[in-house]
Amino acid sequence: MRVSSADNGGPLADVAAALVDRHGVVVGWSRGAEDLLGRPAAEVLGRSVLRLLAGPRPAAASTVPDGGTAVLLGRSGRPVTVCYRVVRLPDSAQVLLLAVAAERASETERAEALSRALLSQDRVGFVLRDTELAVVRTNIGYGGFPGPPLAAGSRLSDVMRPSDAAVAEAALRGVLETGEAFAGRDQRVRSTLPPYGDWSWSVSAVRTEDSNGRPTGVAVLLVDATEHWRAARRRDLRHRASAGIGGTLDVRRTAQEIVDMLVLDFADYAWVDLADAVLTGDEPPKTFGGGDLHLRRVAVRSVNGSWPRELLRPGGAVPPFPDLPMVRGLQDGRTIVVDRAALERGLADPAHIRLAAPEGGHSLAVAPLFARGLVLGDVAVWRADRPEPFDEEDAALLAEVAAHAALSVDNCRRYTREHRAAVTLQRRLLPQATTSTRAMETTGAYVPAAGGAEIAGDWFDAIGLPSLRTALVVGDVTGRGLHATATMGRLRTAVQTLADLELAPDELLTHLDDLMARLVEEADPANRDAVGATCLVAVHDPVTRRCTVAAAGHPPLIMAVPGGPARPVTVNPGPPLGVGGLPFEARTVDVPPGSLLALYTDGLLQRYGTDIDDSTRDIADRLAALQRSGGSLPSLARALMTDVERPSLRDDAALLLARTSALDAADVAFWKFPADPAAVARAREAVTGKLAQWGLEGNAFVTELIVSELVTNAVRYAGGPVGVRLIRAEVLFCEVSDPSNTQPRMRRARTTDEGGRGLFLVAQLSRRWGSRYGPRGKTIWVEQELSS
The missing domain is CATH 3.30.565.10 (Histidine kinase-like ATPase, C-terminal domain)
Structure with a gap:
């Protein structure tokens, strides 16, 4: 009788099987037995099994032990050491002898020992997958290696998001198909089943094969790098917060930088609320307990890019809060973490809950923007799509980010206050924008540099003189900020005083030069090089229809005559004010009635290009075209200063336009x-x-x-x-x-x-x-x- 024992291969292909009757005669012989001893079935069947033993033989087959090690005779008397086991069949006098080469048995035992060792590990994960990548054996999630529980027969897509599972399975299938192992591959795992959480594994995988070299599956070894990954994520978040928050002095843009940095890697929804006073540059009031905290939503961000309509939108006022422990905690500078149920119990107002909790949001963390003893506002983050709630480490990380962000917000607030004061001062120092007399109509415009940089000392003036004459003045003080504005104010006051003396333009500039020299002497020695100004003065007489012009290091006046071109009025410019040493020269030109005069600072030139001569010609051409359009002076000024086809101003710019007339x-x-x-x-x-x-x-x-x-x-x-x-x-x-x-x-x-x-x-x-x-x-x- 021929006994089949996985003749086609498989895990039992190396096992030899023999069926023995009650007299010890072999009545069945497997192909594995033929391969093991090299004896065909015809040579063994019908003979005593004891004749296969080498060395001393027992008196009867029944005295053979039920298992152990024996030496059998192979073809030509070759000894073969085997490990065997006697299996007694129920309701039969026959027995089944199973044997395997001793070295093969040792390998199996070692493999089994290795498998048991791997499965008992809590530091190393082990997953044995079959050719369909279904789980055969694993130690993950069953009290050993941490992670989502993998039941026998389960696939990666059963516990991971489809996108992550597809990437991981593609890598394992590559190992299965090519036999090329990989090691140390980073794999993020976010469980879709309890216990929810995020893990980071270092994955190595090799293909498993049977004795004939045919693939039987993939063995996967995992090293838990979650703590290292979380620490790296926290370091990265801190680094991005320090590098990405505070790059601007605009409080709203800074708030948007905060939420942009928190969403995706840390939270699914984020917003920043700031006190109304902060937005205007003032210090927020100190509040305790609930009520109207005078907060306003400034910046928002969601994981999918669109902000839910139900949530409070940017610009909206935050509703009053009940007097809750979480509110008092924030006012004391602490970061709080609550789940949705606790928040709903605390607010107890469905309308307020709809504004404060996104659909699906289950965990909320809020950190105060606390700086110099003041609560400027708060940063709030929700988790909805990611299942794990915020923990203490997350709260500590959010507190660090909020502490850094609070300093940036406070800097923006203080800058806003100072900038507002400087702008107010400058605008109060500037004259009325538009004037109109029988002899001349004027309009002035001032535009700060793009991006809200510090205001500068650009100014313009149209001063009515006796006998219908008008003095037109434009100037640009070196530097920025309050000191430049203060210098501008002193120069403009001097111009007004000197104009009352009815000095010629070159004489007026000479007196201004002396004043600037005194201001340089009064300045700190380290800052004297930064004190200076340029200026252009023109005096128009409607009776003589002439204009006298002098300049101190300033771009030339441009005159556009009615129905004709616009050209710069070239004048030999003296040095900037404060340099001294050279006289100022004046030039007198005829001005036909209805001519358009343009006086400007170099900020306008920079807007039209980097080459001064080309920019001057561009402005002249633009001025001539605008004059032919017949628009009002304010509209012409806006067109010159805010032409949409031109780039934004890189420097502050002042412009004074004057349309002349003549007396009959x-x-x-x-x-x-x-x-x-x-x-x-x-x-x-x-x-x-x-x-x-x-x-x-x-x-x-x-x-x-x-x-x-x-x-x-x-x-x-x-x-x-x-x-x-x-x-x-x-x-x-x-x-x-x-x-x-x-x-x-x-x-x-x-x-x-x-x-x-x-x-x-x-x-x-x-x-x-x-x-x-x-x-x-x-x-x-x-x-x-x-x-x-």
Whole structure:
């Protein structure tokens, strides 16, 4: 009888089997027995089994032990040592002898011992998988190696997310198909079954084979690197928090950096709430207990990118809280962790719960933004998709991140306060943006650098001068911040004062240069190189239709004539203010009525390119095109400063636009008289006649007195020729010019004095009066209200 014992291979292919009757005669012989002893069945069947033994033989087969080691005779008398076992069959006199080569038995025992050792490990995981990658044996999740429990026959997709399982199975199938093992492969495992959690394993895998080299599965060894991974994740989160939070001085962007850093690797939902006072740069009030905490949602982030409609959205006010221990804990600077059930019990308000708890959220951690003893707000994170709740290590990590973030938020708050103060100061120092007179319309604009950098000392000014003239000024102080703004304020005050003296533009810049030199001397020696300014001054006269320009290291004025091109008014620029050593030169140009003048700082040039000449031409072309469009001055200024086709400003920029006009020749009268006492009467007569022609007889008496006094003084003390000019506008201007540079001085005459009352009378009869100097002599002007 031939006995089959896994003739086609398998785990029992090496086992020899023989069936023996009650007399000890072999009645069955397997192929494994043929292979083991080299004896075919025909040679053994029908003979006593004892004849297969080498050495002394027992008296009868029944005396053979039920198991042990024996030496059998192979073909040609070759001894074969085997380990055997006698299996007595129930209800039969026959017995089954099973034997395997002794060395093979030792290997099996060692393999079994190794398997038992691996399965009992709690530091090394072991999974034996078959050719379908189903679990055969494992020690994971059954009191040994930590991880999700793997039942026999289970697959990776039964305990892992499909995406993670697909990647892991692809790697194992590669080992099964190619026989190429891998070692030390990192594998993240997030269990979808209890106990929920995240693990990080270092995975090694080899293919298992039978004695014939055919694949039987994959043996997988795992080393738990979860603690190392968690520590690395915490280090990475800390590093990203220190490197990624606080790169800006904008409080809202900083808040967004916080939530962007926390979502994905740490939480599924995150938000930042800040006190309303923080957003305006002020210190938040100290609060204790519940109530309205005056918090506002500033930044949010969710794992899927979209913020649920039910949750409080950015910009919304946080509802009042009950007086809860968690609220007081946050106010004391502690980080709190609660589950959803505890939060719902505490809030006890369905509407508030909907705003505060995302769908599926099961674990909440909140850390205060605590800096310098102030609670600026809080950072809250939820876990929903990931099953494991926040633990103490997570709370400690969130507290570290919040502590770093709080310093950044506080820096933003303090910067916001200082920036607001500086901007307020600067805007209060700047003049009214738009002015309009009979002689000129002006508009000014100031734009800080993109990104909200520190404000600088750029300024503009349009100063009305007597006789309808206008001084146009633009300047740029070196540096940024409050010191630049303060310097700008001092310079602008000086310009206003010097303008009242009606100095020529080059003389005005000379006085400003002296002032800046004093400011340099007053500055700290280490900062003197950072004190300086550039400036351009232009004085326009609508009567002569001319403009005089001088510059101190400043870009040129651009003039666009009606219906024509726009070109820079080239002038030899002196050095920046504070340098000294060189004079300033002035240039006078004709200005047709309706011309557009543009004065600007270099921040506007930088917006149009890096080359100054090219940028100046670009601005000129743009100005000419805008003038032809016929828009209002404010709209033209906005177009120049905020053209969407241009890049953002890299520096602060100031712009002053002026549209000129001219007085009608019929509104101006001029006479010239010799230094003769008789000229006084002729001057009175000429002035009276012109006022009558203009229909201003009501001004005749006062104007006669003023002209009489001023011409008399000019004839007596200055000589001739004496010029008299009347200008009719919103007010009446009367000017008397002489060749003397002597400063007129008003004094109070004594009762016994025969003269000395001329300028006193002029001052009493006019709205205001003053004098200015020209290349040859001076001009005394008087301003009167019009009378019909």
